Amino acid sequence: MGCSIWRNRVNLGLLKAQSKVSVFFTMIIIFTYLFYCLTGYCETLPRPMYDHHPATSTSKNHNGQNGFHVQNSILDGAGFAKDTPNSPVKTNRTLQSSGAKALPGSDKLHSVLQQMGDVQRHISDGDKEQFQDASSSSSISVFNSFGSKKFPQAIIIGVKKGGTRALLEFLRIHPDVRAVGAEPHFFDRFYDKGLEWYRNLMPRTLDGQITMEKTPSYFVTKEAPKRIFNMSRETKLIVVVRNPVTRAISDYTQTLSKSPGLPSFRALAFKNASTGLIDTSWSAVRIGIYAKHLENWLQYFPLSRILFVSGERLVSHPADEMGRVQDFLGLKGVITDKHFYFNETKGFPCLKKPEGSSRPRCLGKSKGRPHPQIDPEVVQRLQEFYRPFNLKFYQMTGNDFGWD
Numbered sequence: 001m002g003c004s005i006w007r008n009r010v011n012l013g014l015l016k017a018q019s020k021v022s023v024f025f026t027m028i029i030i031f032t033y034l035f036y037c038l039t040g041y042c043e044t045l046p047r048p049m050y051d052h053h054p055a056t057s058t059s060k061n062h063n064g065q066n067g068f069h070v071q072n073s074i075l076d077g078a079g080f081a082k083d084t085p086n087s088p089v090k091t092n093r094t095l096q097s098s099g100a101k102a103l104p105g106s107d108k109l110h111s112v113l114q115q116m117g118d119v120q121r122h123i124s125d126g127d128k129e130q131f132q133d134a135s136s137s138s139s140i141s142v143f144n145s146f147g148s149k150k151f152p153q154a155i156i157i158g159v160k161k162g163g164t165r166a167l168l169e170f171l172r173i174h175p176d177v178r179a180v181g182a183e184p185h186f187f188d189r190f191y192d193k194g195l196e197w198y199r200n201l202m203p204r205t206l207d208g209q210i211t212m213e214k215t216p217s218y219f220v221t222k223e224a225p226k227r228i229f230n231m232s233r234e235t236k237l238i239v240v241v242r243n244p245v246t247r248a249i250s251d252y253t254q255t256l257s258k259s260p261g262l263p264s265f266r267a268l269a270f271k272n273a274s275t276g277l278i279d280t281s282w283s284a285v286r287i288g289i290y291a292k293h294l295e296n297w298l299q300y301f302p303l304s305r306i307l308f309v310s311g312e313r314l315v316s317h318p319a320d321e322m323g324r325v326q327d328f329l330g331l332k333g334v335i336t337d338k339h340f341y342f343n344e345t346k347g348f349p350c351l352k353k354p355e356g357s358s359r360p361r362c363l364g365k366s367k368g369r370p371h372p373q374i375d376p377e378v379v380q381r382l383q384e385f386y387r388p389f390n391l392k393f394y395q396m397t398g399n400d401f402g403w404d
């Protein structure tokens, strides 16, 4: 009898010791990882070049909202991809879904993992579209875990293929800007999820920092102006515009890369090739009628709340355009020509490497890709088609973008 009590006590002691050891080792792993992040080594973790894949999994975070998986569905919706074997998101999800949650003391572990999630999500958001080295903001985000999530005070609302990703990534090197990497698509696709869902997607910011997002399809979404106005009439709006003809070809190039069997540009652009009638129902054409879309926005926002960035100048004079953007946002002029160099191979400006980094900081392959050769006659016809709309747009904005 006495012997069996003694044996039970020994077994109980062993069990307790085992669970303590497992908690101890888990904590060591987590703190080692956090230490690596804080010392900047997370940046050197391999990051995926995102491609287009469907979302595969769903789960809820402690707020009852779809944490990583919402983010992933957005990534997918925006043409981003699920995590790859090397993805930091995958690392985090693996930790969350395997042993860690089932361990004793998992509540505390879970909240640490949530914070790691915030950090990692920031690093990996929208990687497909981002600069290949997003290191400048990753270390800041660690400390920003202590800020709060706010609605964006400024949104890049368009235009698709205008250079919106370049603008956002250039802005992200500013210490007072924090931005969602992926395109949230809240004001067009996910509005029924509610404003709190939207706010929860935002990165944490400290006082004085601006929260931003970019979703280029907002510019052509009829309901977007009213919806953004209802969130806050103070929201600053940025539109990156580019020659509508080159924009249409860029748009077509993107679609062609996903659907190689697509009809020719000529076949899609004309309603009737013999009369030269342009098909304005084709989105690649319709998006470029900037004056029409702008009218919708002016019903809710005064021109003073909208900044028009030239997509062409963002390539030829990035620092000058960034100066205008920083002024508009009321930011210190931190981003200057010191930050850029022209990458001859890519044919676009890239960000200079920060000290200690060996990685290139150009946008990914899907940005600045070669366009198919389009018949000059088709190009000319499109130029003619856009001319009156362009002139109207110059008048409305008080800015001649030089496309005509």
Ligand SMILES: Nc1ncnc2c1ncn2[C@@H]1O[C@H](COP(=O)(O)OS(=O)(=O)O)[C@@H](OP(=O)(O)O)[C@H]1O
Residues within 6 Å of the ligand: 159, 160, 161, 162, 163, 164, 165, 166, 216, 249, 250, 251, 253, 311, 314, 315, 348, 349, 350, 362, 363, 366, 367, 368, 369
């Ligand atoms: N610095 C830099 N590097 C690479 N690419 C640059 C840069 N600045 C502007 N651009 C132009 O951005 C075009 C893509 O525009 P977006 O980022 O708005 O596209 S998207 O709507 O988010 O898909 C992209 O269009 P394509 O040239 O057709 O690929 C580029 O011309």
